Amino acid sequence: MRISEFRITRFQFARDRVIGDSQVRADDVNIAALELIADTGAVGLGFIQTLFFPLPDQAEIERVFRSEVWPGLEGQPPAGLVHRVGRPRGGNQRAYTLPFHEALQVALWDLAAKQVNLPLHKLLGSRRDKVEAYASGLDFHLSDDEFARFFAHADAIGYRAFKIKVGSPDFDWDLNRLKILKEVVRKDALVMIDSNEAWGAKEALVKLTAIRDAGHDLLWVEDPILRTDYAGLRMLKDAANWTLINSGEYLDASGKRLLMEADATDILNVHGQVTDVMRIGWLAADRGIPVSLGNTFLEVGIHAACALPEVQWLEYSFQNFDHLVDQPVEIRDGWAYAPDRPGHGLVLNETARREWVRPNLLPRSELGEAPFNPRVASALRAA
Structure with a gap:
Protein backbone atom coordinates (compact mmCIF):
# COMPACT_ATOMS: atom_id res chain seq x y z
CA MET A 1 0.00 0.00 0.00
CA ARG A 2 1.32 3.42 -1.05
CA ILE A 3 -0.22 6.88 -0.66
CA SER A 4 -1.21 8.21 -4.08
CA GLU A 5 -3.66 11.09 -3.58
CA PHE A 6 -5.16 13.39 -1.00
CA ARG A 7 -8.47 15.19 -0.67
CA ILE A 8 -9.38 18.09 1.62
CA THR A 9 -12.95 19.17 2.41
CA ARG A 10 -13.45 22.35 4.41
CA PHE A 11 -16.33 22.69 6.92
CA GLN A 12 -17.52 25.65 8.95
CA PHE A 13 -20.70 25.60 11.03
CA ALA A 14 -22.28 26.87 14.22
CA ARG A 15 -22.00 25.05 17.53
CA ASP A 16 -25.19 24.10 19.33
CA ARG A 17 -23.85 25.67 22.53
CA VAL A 18 -21.03 28.02 23.42
CA ILE A 19 -18.05 26.03 24.65
CA GLY A 20 -15.01 27.23 26.54
CA ASP A 21 -13.28 27.68 29.85
CA SER A 22 -11.84 30.37 32.09
CA GLN A 23 -9.56 31.50 29.27
CA VAL A 24 -11.36 30.98 25.94
CA ARG A 25 -14.76 30.61 24.25
CA ALA A 26 -15.99 29.35 20.87
CA ASP A 27 -19.40 29.24 19.24
CA ASP A 28 -18.45 27.93 15.80
CA VAL A 29 -16.60 24.95 14.31
CA ASN A 30 -13.71 25.36 11.88
CA ILE A 31 -12.35 22.11 10.49
CA ALA A 32 -11.30 20.37 7.30
CA ALA A 33 -11.41 16.66 6.55
CA LEU A 34 -8.10 15.27 5.31
CA GLU A 35 -8.39 12.08 3.29
CA LEU A 36 -5.23 10.24 2.29
CA ILE A 37 -5.97 7.86 -0.58
CA ALA A 38 -3.86 4.77 -1.20
CA ASP A 39 -3.15 3.05 -4.50
CA THR A 40 -5.44 0.25 -3.29
CA GLY A 41 -8.36 2.67 -3.00
CA ALA A 42 -8.30 2.63 0.80
CA VAL A 43 -8.90 6.01 2.44
CA GLY A 44 -7.42 7.28 5.70
CA LEU A 45 -9.39 10.06 7.40
CA GLY A 46 -8.21 12.76 9.78
CA PHE A 47 -9.51 16.21 10.71
CA ILE A 48 -7.65 19.50 10.59
CA GLN A 49 -9.08 21.61 13.40
CA THR A 50 -8.63 25.11 14.73
CA LEU A 51 -10.66 26.08 17.76
CA PHE A 52 -10.70 29.84 17.83
CA PHE A 53 -10.04 31.25 14.35
CA PRO A 54 -11.39 30.06 10.99
CA LEU A 55 -9.27 28.11 8.56
CA PRO A 56 -8.50 29.83 5.25
CA ASP A 57 -10.32 28.94 2.04
CA GLN A 58 -10.13 25.31 0.97
CA ALA A 59 -7.94 26.16 -2.01
CA GLU A 60 -5.38 27.75 0.31
CA ILE A 61 -5.43 24.76 2.68
CA GLU A 62 -4.77 22.52 -0.32
CA ARG A 63 -1.97 24.75 -1.57
CA VAL A 64 -0.19 24.77 1.79
CA PHE A 65 -0.65 21.02 2.25
CA ARG A 66 0.62 20.22 -1.24
CA SER A 67 3.67 22.42 -0.76
CA GLU A 68 4.57 21.66 2.84
CA VAL A 69 3.36 18.13 3.58
CA TRP A 70 2.62 16.19 0.41
CA PRO A 71 6.25 15.72 -0.74
CA GLY A 72 6.86 13.62 2.37
CA LEU A 73 3.74 11.49 1.81
CA GLU A 74 3.44 10.79 -1.91
CA GLY A 75 4.37 7.23 -2.75
CA GLN A 76 5.13 6.35 0.87
CA PRO A 77 3.76 3.34 2.80
CA PRO A 78 1.55 4.57 5.65
CA ALA A 79 2.60 1.68 7.91
CA GLY A 80 6.17 2.93 7.69
CA LEU A 81 5.35 6.59 8.22
CA VAL A 82 3.48 5.99 11.48
CA HIS A 83 6.65 4.54 13.01
CA ARG A 84 9.16 6.96 11.53
CA VAL A 85 11.34 8.70 14.10
CA GLY A 86 12.77 12.11 13.24
CA ARG A 87 15.08 14.52 14.97
CA PRO A 88 14.64 17.92 13.33
CA ARG A 89 17.23 20.53 14.11
CA GLY A 90 17.33 24.30 14.07
CA GLY A 91 14.71 25.93 11.90
CA ASN A 92 13.33 22.53 10.92
CA GLN A 93 11.96 22.14 14.44
CA ARG A 94 8.68 23.97 13.86
CA ALA A 95 4.97 23.41 13.51
CA TYR A 96 3.21 23.17 10.17
CA THR A 97 1.80 26.44 8.83
CA LEU A 98 -1.70 25.03 9.39
CA PRO A 99 -2.66 22.46 12.08
CA PHE A 100 -2.02 19.30 10.04
CA HIS A 101 -0.12 17.36 12.72
CA GLU A 102 -2.95 15.46 14.41
CA ALA A 103 -4.94 14.97 11.21
CA LEU A 104 -1.92 13.38 9.55
CA GLN A 105 -1.27 10.95 12.37
CA VAL A 106 -4.91 9.89 12.55
CA ALA A 107 -5.25 9.44 8.77
CA LEU A 108 -1.99 7.48 8.49
CA TRP A 109 -2.92 5.13 11.32
CA ASP A 110 -6.35 4.65 9.74
CA LEU A 111 -4.66 3.47 6.55
CA ALA A 112 -2.10 1.33 8.37
CA ALA A 113 -4.84 -0.52 10.26
CA LYS A 114 -6.90 -0.99 7.10
CA GLN A 115 -3.89 -2.51 5.36
CA VAL A 116 -3.83 -5.36 7.89
CA ASN A 117 -7.65 -5.45 8.15
CA LEU A 118 -7.70 -4.68 11.88
CA PRO A 119 -9.55 -2.14 14.01
CA LEU A 120 -7.01 0.46 15.02
CA HIS A 121 -7.24 -0.37 18.72
CA ALA A 338 -14.14 1.13 20.10
CA PRO A 339 -15.41 0.41 16.57
CA ASP A 340 -14.73 -3.11 15.33
CA ARG A 341 -14.38 -1.96 11.72
CA PRO A 342 -10.95 -1.89 10.02
CA GLY A 343 -9.06 1.34 10.67
CA HIS A 344 -10.42 3.79 13.20
CA GLY A 345 -13.93 3.16 11.90
CA LEU A 346 -14.86 6.72 10.94
CA VAL A 347 -15.82 7.43 7.32
CA LEU A 348 -16.68 10.90 6.03
CA ASN A 349 -20.40 11.08 5.35
CA GLU A 350 -21.19 11.95 1.74
CA THR A 351 -24.28 13.94 2.66
CA ALA A 352 -22.16 16.04 5.00
CA ARG A 353 -19.59 16.49 2.23
CA ARG A 354 -22.27 17.85 -0.09
CA GLU A 355 -24.42 19.85 2.31
CA TRP A 356 -21.97 21.15 4.91
CA VAL A 357 -18.89 21.84 2.80
CA ARG A 358 -17.84 25.50 2.99
CA PRO A 359 -14.95 25.94 0.55
CA ASN A 360 -14.78 29.67 1.22
CA LEU A 361 -14.44 31.44 4.56
CA LEU A 362 -17.77 32.77 5.81
CA PRO A 363 -18.42 35.42 8.45
CA ARG A 364 -19.91 34.01 11.65
CA SER A 365 -23.24 35.71 10.92
CA GLU A 366 -23.74 33.59 7.78
CA LEU A 367 -23.28 30.14 9.31
CA GLY A 368 -26.96 29.53 9.95
CA GLU A 369 -28.41 26.96 12.34
CA ALA A 370 -26.17 24.48 14.09
CA PRO A 371 -26.25 20.85 12.93
CA PHE A 372 -28.59 18.73 15.01
CA ASN A 373 -26.92 17.00 17.95
CA PRO A 374 -28.98 13.95 18.98
CA ARG A 375 -26.81 13.11 21.99
CA VAL A 376 -27.72 16.24 23.93
CA ALA A 377 -30.62 17.77 22.00
CA SER A 378 -33.22 17.33 24.73
CA ALA A 379 -31.14 19.24 27.26
CA LEU A 380 -30.33 22.04 24.84
CA ARG A 381 -33.89 22.40 23.57
CA ALA A 382 -35.07 23.10 27.09
CA ALA A 383 -32.79 26.12 27.10
Missing part, protein backbone atom coordinates in the same frame (compact mmCIF):
# COMPACT_ATOMS: atom_id res chain seq x y z
CA LYS A 122 -6.29 -3.99 17.98
CA LEU A 123 -3.35 -2.91 15.84
CA LEU A 124 -2.23 -0.78 18.81
CA GLY A 125 -2.39 -3.82 21.09
CA SER A 126 -5.70 -3.48 22.94
CA ARG A 127 -6.99 -6.07 25.39
CA ARG A 128 -10.47 -4.50 25.65
CA ASP A 129 -12.95 -2.68 23.46
CA LYS A 130 -14.51 -0.13 25.81
CA VAL A 131 -13.46 2.58 28.26
CA GLU A 132 -15.56 4.47 30.77
CA ALA A 133 -16.41 8.00 29.65
CA TYR A 134 -16.95 11.03 31.84
CA ALA A 135 -19.34 13.81 30.91
CA SER A 136 -17.57 17.09 30.21
CA GLY A 137 -19.57 20.25 29.69
CA LEU A 138 -16.94 22.69 28.36
CA ASP A 139 -19.44 24.69 30.33
CA PHE A 140 -17.82 27.87 31.63
CA HIS A 141 -20.00 30.13 29.45
CA LEU A 142 -23.31 28.37 30.11
CA SER A 143 -25.84 29.97 32.42
CA ASP A 144 -26.52 28.20 35.71
CA ASP A 145 -29.79 26.88 34.31
CA GLU A 146 -28.16 25.58 31.11
CA PHE A 147 -25.37 24.06 33.21
CA ALA A 148 -27.86 22.25 35.45
CA ARG A 149 -29.87 20.86 32.53
CA PHE A 150 -26.77 19.69 30.71
CA PHE A 151 -25.40 17.66 33.61
CA ALA A 152 -28.81 16.38 34.70
CA HIS A 153 -29.19 15.00 31.17
CA ALA A 154 -25.75 13.37 31.30
CA ASP A 155 -26.61 11.74 34.61
CA ALA A 156 -29.95 10.52 33.28
CA ILE A 157 -28.33 8.69 30.35
CA GLY A 158 -25.87 6.79 32.48
CA TYR A 159 -22.78 8.85 33.24
CA ARG A 160 -21.40 8.58 36.76
CA ALA A 161 -18.44 10.98 36.42
CA PHE A 162 -18.62 14.67 35.55
CA LYS A 163 -16.03 17.35 34.84
CA ILE A 164 -16.85 21.04 35.14
CA LYS A 165 -14.97 24.22 34.36
CA VAL A 166 -13.82 26.49 37.17
CA GLY A 167 -11.34 29.34 37.42
CA SER A 168 -13.63 32.34 37.66
CA PRO A 169 -12.15 35.51 39.20
CA ASP A 170 -15.10 35.19 41.59
CA PHE A 171 -14.34 32.02 43.57
CA ASP A 172 -17.89 31.98 44.95
CA TRP A 173 -18.99 31.34 41.35
CA ASP A 174 -16.82 28.21 41.25
CA LEU A 175 -18.27 26.99 44.55
CA ASN A 176 -21.80 27.64 43.32
CA ARG A 177 -21.21 25.57 40.18
CA LEU A 178 -20.04 22.67 42.33
CA LYS A 179 -23.15 23.09 44.49
CA ILE A 180 -25.43 23.03 41.43
CA LEU A 181 -23.70 19.94 40.07
CA LYS A 182 -24.17 18.10 43.36
CA GLU A 183 -27.89 18.90 43.25
CA VAL A 184 -28.52 17.49 39.76
CA VAL A 185 -26.37 14.33 39.57
CA ARG A 186 -26.40 11.05 41.49
CA LYS A 187 -25.29 10.96 45.12
CA ASP A 188 -22.21 8.85 44.46
CA ALA A 189 -21.05 10.83 41.42
CA LEU A 190 -17.35 11.30 40.73
CA VAL A 191 -16.45 14.95 40.16
CA MET A 192 -13.49 16.52 38.38
CA ILE A 193 -12.72 20.21 37.96
CA ASP A 194 -10.63 21.99 35.33
CA SER A 195 -9.35 25.52 35.87
CA ASN A 196 -7.35 25.68 32.61
CA GLU A 197 -4.33 27.25 34.32
CA ALA A 198 -6.36 30.03 35.92
CA TRP A 199 -4.56 29.77 39.26
CA GLY A 200 -1.10 30.14 40.73
CA ALA A 201 0.37 27.27 42.73
CA LYS A 202 -0.32 28.56 46.25
CA GLU A 203 -3.67 30.00 45.15
CA ALA A 204 -4.63 26.57 43.81
CA LEU A 205 -3.81 24.91 47.13
CA VAL A 206 -5.89 27.48 49.04
CA LYS A 207 -8.85 27.00 46.69
CA LEU A 208 -8.64 23.21 46.64
CA THR A 209 -8.66 23.26 50.44
CA ALA A 210 -11.71 25.55 50.44
CA ILE A 211 -13.49 23.24 47.98
CA ARG A 212 -12.80 20.27 50.23
CA ASP A 213 -13.93 22.17 53.31
CA ALA A 214 -17.17 23.10 51.52
CA GLY A 215 -17.97 19.39 51.29
CA HIS A 216 -16.94 18.61 47.72
CA ASP A 217 -14.87 15.51 47.02
CA LEU A 218 -12.82 15.73 43.83
CA LEU A 219 -11.46 12.83 41.81
CA TRP A 220 -9.00 15.20 40.16
CA VAL A 221 -8.18 18.80 39.37
CA GLU A 222 -7.05 19.35 35.82
CA ASP A 223 -4.45 21.90 34.73
CA PRO A 224 -4.71 23.94 37.93
CA ILE A 225 -1.62 26.07 37.16
CA LEU A 226 0.75 26.86 34.31
CA ARG A 227 1.76 23.77 32.33
CA THR A 228 5.51 24.31 32.79
CA ASP A 229 5.43 25.13 36.51
CA TYR A 230 6.72 21.67 37.34
CA ALA A 231 7.79 22.71 40.84
CA GLY A 232 4.34 24.15 41.57
CA LEU A 233 2.58 21.09 40.19
CA ARG A 234 4.75 18.80 42.29
CA MET A 235 4.01 20.90 45.38
CA LEU A 236 0.27 20.58 44.70
CA LYS A 237 0.59 16.86 44.04
CA ASP A 238 2.29 16.36 47.40
CA ALA A 239 0.24 18.85 49.46
CA ALA A 240 -3.30 18.16 48.20
CA ASN A 241 -3.37 14.52 49.23
CA TRP A 242 -7.18 14.36 49.06
CA THR A 243 -7.32 14.68 45.27
CA LEU A 244 -5.25 13.96 42.16
CA ILE A 245 -3.45 16.33 39.79
CA ASN A 246 -4.22 15.75 36.11
CA SER A 247 -1.90 17.67 33.80
CA GLY A 248 -0.16 17.54 30.43
CA GLU A 249 -2.97 18.62 28.09
CA TYR A 250 -1.11 21.65 26.79
CA LEU A 251 2.31 19.99 26.50
CA ASP A 252 3.80 18.26 23.48
CA ALA A 253 5.38 14.82 23.84
CA SER A 254 8.68 16.27 25.06
CA GLY A 255 6.90 18.44 27.61
CA LYS A 256 4.90 15.47 28.87
CA ARG A 257 8.15 13.56 29.34
CA LEU A 258 9.60 16.43 31.37
CA LEU A 259 6.39 16.62 33.43
CA MET A 260 6.72 12.95 34.37
CA GLU A 261 10.44 13.22 35.02
CA ALA A 262 9.67 16.05 37.46
CA ASP A 263 7.19 13.76 39.27
CA ALA A 264 4.72 16.61 38.86
CA THR A 265 1.45 14.90 38.01
CA ASP A 266 -0.68 12.02 39.27
CA ILE A 267 -2.42 11.50 35.92
CA LEU A 268 -1.09 12.32 32.45
CA ASN A 269 -3.58 13.93 30.07
CA VAL A 270 -3.21 13.03 26.38
CA HIS A 271 -5.23 13.74 23.25
CA GLY A 272 -5.50 12.69 19.61
CA GLN A 273 -2.03 12.46 18.02
CA VAL A 274 -1.91 8.67 17.80
CA THR A 275 1.85 8.22 17.40
CA ASP A 276 2.70 10.77 20.08
CA VAL A 277 0.08 9.41 22.47
CA MET A 278 1.27 5.82 22.15
CA ARG A 279 4.92 6.76 22.63
CA ILE A 280 4.31 8.90 25.68
CA GLY A 281 1.74 6.37 26.92
CA TRP A 282 4.37 3.64 26.88
CA LEU A 283 6.64 5.87 28.94
CA ALA A 284 3.81 6.59 31.39
CA ALA A 285 3.17 2.86 31.74
CA ASP A 286 6.85 2.29 32.44
CA ARG A 287 6.66 4.88 35.22
CA GLY A 288 3.32 3.59 36.54
CA ILE A 289 1.52 6.87 35.83
CA PRO A 290 -2.17 6.61 34.87
CA VAL A 291 -3.25 8.23 31.60
CA SER A 292 -6.54 9.95 30.80
CA LEU A 293 -7.79 10.65 27.29
CA GLY A 294 -8.95 14.23 26.89
CA ASN A 295 -11.18 15.42 24.07
CA THR A 296 -10.31 13.92 20.70
CA PHE A 297 -12.13 14.78 17.50
CA LEU A 298 -15.10 12.44 17.10
CA GLU A 299 -13.67 10.41 20.00
CA VAL A 300 -10.99 8.77 17.85
CA GLY A 301 -8.93 8.59 21.05
CA ILE A 302 -10.97 5.55 22.08
CA HIS A 303 -8.43 3.40 20.20
CA ALA A 304 -5.43 4.58 22.21
CA ALA A 305 -7.53 4.47 25.37
CA CYS A 306 -8.28 0.78 24.81
CA ALA A 307 -4.66 0.00 23.94
CA LEU A 308 -2.81 1.73 26.77
CA PRO A 309 -2.72 -0.12 30.10
CA GLU A 310 -3.12 2.84 32.46
CA VAL A 311 -6.28 4.47 31.01
CA GLN A 312 -9.47 4.47 33.08
CA TRP A 313 -11.28 7.52 31.67
CA LEU A 314 -12.09 9.10 28.31
CA GLU A 315 -13.55 12.61 28.08
CA TYR A 316 -16.80 13.09 26.19
CA SER A 317 -18.15 16.59 25.70
CA PHE A 318 -21.25 16.15 23.50
CA GLN A 319 -20.07 18.33 20.62
CA ASN A 320 -22.17 18.51 17.45
CA PHE A 321 -19.82 16.66 15.08
CA ASP A 322 -21.60 13.33 14.57
CA HIS A 323 -23.21 14.35 11.27
CA LEU A 324 -19.76 14.40 9.64
CA VAL A 325 -19.31 10.61 9.64
CA ASP A 326 -21.37 7.55 8.75
CA GLN A 327 -21.02 5.86 12.15
CA PRO A 328 -19.79 7.84 15.15
CA VAL A 329 -18.14 6.12 18.08
CA GLU A 330 -20.81 4.42 20.16
CA ILE A 331 -21.23 5.85 23.65
CA ARG A 332 -23.78 4.08 25.80
CA ASP A 333 -24.54 4.11 29.54
CA GLY A 334 -21.39 6.10 30.22
CA TRP A 335 -19.06 3.81 28.25
CA ALA A 336 -17.30 4.48 24.94
CA TYR A 337 -16.96 1.48 22.62
